[in-house]
Amino acid sequence: MxxxxxxxxxxxxxxxxxxxxxxxxYEFAAREFRVPGSNARYVDTDVTTGRDNLAQAITMxxxxxxxxxxxxxxxxxxxxxHELIGQANTATKYSLAKLYILESLESxxxxxxxIDLVVAKVEGTRSQIKIVINVKSKGETDVVKIGPFVxxx
Numbered sequence: 665m666x667x668x669x670x671x672x673x674x675x676x677x678x679x680x681x682x683x684x685x686x687x688x689x690y691e692f693a694a695r696e697f698r699v700p701g702s703n704a705r706y707v708d709t710d711v712t713t714g715r716d717n718l719a720q721a722i723t724m725x726x727x728x729x730x731x732x733x734x735x736x737x738x739x740x741x742x743x744x745x746h747e748l749i750g751q752a753n754t755a756t757k758y759s760l761a762k763l764y765i766l767e768s769l770e771s772x773x774x775x776x777x778x779i780d781l782v783v784a785k786v787e788g789t790r791s792q793i794k795i796v797i798n799v800k801s802k803g804e805t806d807v808v809k810i811g812p813f814v815x816x817x
Contacts, residue, residue, distance in 0.1 A: 715808045718774055718801050722810050725768055726795075743768035745815060753791055753817045758783045761793060761815070769799070776802035791817045 696705055712720055730742035744764040748757055761783045769775055779798040786792040796811040 715801070715804075715806065718799075718808050719810045721774070722769065722772060722797065722799070722808075723813070725772060726765060730768070740771055748815065748817055751817055753785060753793065757817060758785075758793060761795065765795065765797065769797075774801050776800045776804070779807055786814055793817060 698705055725741065726743045726745060728742035729746040730744050731739060733739070733741040744767065745761060747764070748761060751757055762781055765781060765783070766778070769778060777800045779800060780796070781798075782794075782796040784794050786794050792814050794812045794814055796809070798807050798809050800807055
């Protein structure tokens with residue numbers, strides 16, 4: 665793979681999800697390093713690149729309510745998935761979740777093709793749906809898997 669294609673997925677600060685209910689809570693992933701010739705330890709934020717960066721960008725887009733970034737100049741960023749919270753867990757809601765996800769992914773310029781999108785009930789629960797997305801980024805042949813992650817209705 666050419667270096668240009670690998671860099672086309674960009675680089676971003678790495679985030680690790682710590683809590684997934686209603687509103688996800690993230691923590692910056694950090695790496696520790698030492699300066700040569702010194703015993704001092706330093707911590708710096710870690711970065712994510714390539715496929716991991718694309719997966720993280722898609723996850724953040726889906727979990728951000730559409731319009732929340734309007735004051736920062738990005739009124740279309742996010743998804744409408746939050747609108748399903750508090751509604752009945754029915755087949756209609758699965759279809760709406762798929763529609764909202766596809767609508768949101770349409771704005772992600774790095775996606776070349778959506779291979780698969782699965783929205784299903786989490787067995788043993790009454791109010792959760794599981795989402796799994798497989799995409800190919802533009803100019804790449806490998807599939808990027810996002811999920812499964814759970815949305816509480």
